Amino acid sequence: MVEYYEIAEFLKNFSDASRVKIVLALIDEELSVNDIALKVGMTQTAVSYQLRILRDSRIVKHRRAAQTIYYTIDDEHINKILTTTSEHLEERKSL
């Protein structure tokens, strides 16, 4: 059984605009920390800070190539959750 606090703990990852922006930037694309920073318009430090949180929650995974570390989404479900949410919000807009 999944408990209520586990759901909260997990969805907390998407409660911050910066983190959602980073996750969306990684959909269907593998990016380095600097690439992400450039793409979302944040500093390297801020991106690193948020990536650690997303990594700890297993939302993103990474691989190293020399000094560069590349990040990707860890699971297709992540995509589904954001898509479902997006559709819900889209539908609500017409009300």
Place this chain on the structure above:
Amino acid sequence: MVEYYEIAEFLKNFSDASRVKIVLALIDEELSVNDIALKVGMTQTAVSYQLRILRDSRIVKHRRAAQTIYYTIDDEHINKILTTTSEHLEERKSL
């Protein structure tokens, strides 16, 4: 188009254990504020505080009957988002 910050703003509602608990308590059941407080083991004030947030985000709706105010989930999508998340977490547990 749904923007990244709208997704974050919406999912922020489920980033707190108390709110998730309250929303889960309301699935398939209409409850008064006091009923909710009893069911989830929180004070009336704390429940009221969280209900306002959920109301403002249109996640729950309410109707008045004399002094009592009854709350329900505003949309079936809410259920779906929590279910999808729950399934995702359930699957991950076996890894």
Place this chain on the structure above:
DNA sequence: TTATTATATGTGTATATACGCATATTCTAA
């Protein structure tokens, strides 16, 4: 009207958190 019930809200506070800055760490190239 007054008392009572159900809920909401203002204020204060302890805690969480996002991010900047400086620095550490890891790896590569010269």
Place this chain on the structure above:
DNA sequence: TTAGAATATGCGTATATACACATATAATAA
């Protein structure tokens, strides 16, 4: 080995937030 590049992290801080307590508001009953 030393310099440089890419990323991570410790520390400080401004801001957000969850909740307690007391009180206000709304509706009903006596």
